[in-house]
Amino acid sequence: MTSETLCAACGFCPAAGDGERTVTGVFTGDLLSWAMGRAKEGDIWFTVMGNVNTVAVAALADCACVVLCHEAVWDEVAVQRAAQQGVTLYTTDLPEFEASFLAATRLGLTPPAP
Amino acid sequence: MSALRADLHIHTCLSPCAEDDLTPATAAGLAKLAGADLIAVTDHNSALSLPAAKAACDAYGLQLLPGVEANTREEIHLLCYFPDVETALDFSERLYRALPAFPYDPAIWGRQLVMDENDQVLDQVPKLLTGALDLSLAQTAALCRSLGGIPVPAHADADSYSLFSVLGGWPMDTDFDLLEVRDPEHAAKLVRCGFFPAEKPMFFSSDAHRMEDVACRLCEMDEDFPLVRLLKK
Numbered sequence: 001m002t003s004e005t006l007c008a009a010c011g012f013c014p015a016a017g018d019g020e021r022t023v024t025g026v027f028t029g030d031l032l033s034w035a036m037g038r039a040k041e042g043d044i045w046f047t048v049m050g051n052v053n054t055v056a057v058a059a060l061a062d063c064a065c066v067v068l069c070h071e072a073v074w075d076e077v078a079v080q081r082a083a084q085q086g087v088t089l090y091t092t093d094l095p096e097f098e099a100s101f102l103a104a105t106r107l108g109l110t111p112p113a114p
Numbered sequence: 115m116s117a118l119r120a121d122l123h124i125h126t127c128l129s130p131c132a133e134d135d136l137t138p139a140t141a142a143g144l145a146k147l148a149g150a151d152l153i154a155v156t157d158h159n160s161a162l163s164l165p166a167a168k169a170a171c172d173a174y175g176l177q178l179l180p181g182v183e184a185n186t187r188e189e190i191h192l193l194c195y196f197p198d199v200e201t202a203l204d205f206s207e208r209l210y211r212a213l214p215a216f217p218y219d220p221a222i223w224g225r226q227l228v229m230d231e232n233d234q235v236l237d238q239v240p241k242l243l244t245g246a247l248d249l250s251l252a253q254t255a256a257l258c259r260s261l262g263g264i265p266v267p268a269h270a271d272a273d274s275y276s277l278f279s280v281l282g283g284w285p286m287d288t289d290f291d292l293l294e295v296r297d298p299e300h301a302a303k304l305v306r307c308g309f310f311p312a313e314k315p316m317f318f319s320s321d322a323h324r325m326e327d328v329a330c331r332l333c334e335m336d337e338d339f340p341l342v343r344l345l346k347k
Contacts, residue, residue, distance in 0.1 A: 030280075031279055031282075032281050032282030032283075033278055033279045033282045033283075035282070036282050049188060049280075051188055051251070051281060051285070051287070052286045052287045053283070053285060053286055056286060075250065075252075075287065077286070077287040078287075081286070
């Protein structure tokens with residue numbers, strides 16, 4: 001499923017990029033030093049960190065898109081950088097857990113074994 | 115003139131997470147005993163300890179660099195240094211307006227005592243000072259500079275509230291001339307790995323929240339060091 005299809009189904013608002021990348025997983029977290037080694041290629045990433053550095057980490061990790069939760073606002077520089085680097089950004093009023101849960105459900109992901 | 119022995123990151127009883135006994139006058143006295151020439155009192159998001167700290171430093175023959183440790187929207191700690199106490203207080207007032215009105219219980223978070231130089235309590239601050247400001251790192255740095263101050267990322271290499279932990283490295287939307295680091299060896303490693311630029315001067319401080327930590331390590335700074343020059347302006 002592409003970012004565009006998934007995020008439209010979840011009601012997330014587009015902020016930058018074309019949304020053409022296919023989403024294959026979900027990553028949720030805010031500290032970029034943690035995200036750098038843990039967000040995976042094709043992930044839809046849920047965070048509240050609207051800084052331009054988030055865009056750089058998403059590009060490095062090759063995430064499908066980034067969704068800014070809890071009504072947080074993307075910094076202007078972040079939106080510009082995303083447009084330059086082809087990173088797709090969204091926003092949502094939902095908290096990170098709800099937004100992640102919604103996306104995981106739409107993607108048909110199953111819970112990890114306990 | 116020989117180098118100044120400095121500790122440019124000391125909290126007082128104004129910070130809820132610091133000991134109540136660590137008053138501005140006590141901090142100045144302990145720093146003098148430890149052999150410091152120059153200190154900065156840098157409480158979380160507030161400069162209200164600085165008038166007492168200044169009076170105490172004058173009495174002890176210590177130099178005071180007025181400072182505030184701002185907590186930006188991203189939860190990055192940013193040391194903001196100013197040439198005089200009045201400017202730091204002006205900055206501090208602006209930060210207070212940008213602090214969330216989070217329910218604050220001194221019994222849970224600790225008291226936020228405003229003291230005079232004789233260790234008398236003048237006031238208690240009603241809003242929690244350790245909250246994150248509604249100002250981004252870039253906005254806080256710009257505000258500091260607009261008042262003639264120098265912003266310095268605090269404990270930039272640390273595992274929390276730092277440039278490294280929060281942003282994963284150097285910010286792409288603002289720049290800094292200096293860095294405060296917790297562990298110079300770790301910081302050097304981060305430079306080698308490309309997380310921080312190589313040319314930025316670094317210094318370390320105590321980040322004291324307890325009496326025994328004040329000036330527990332002193333960084334030598336010569337007259338040309340930007341923060342020493344700020345004081346001479």
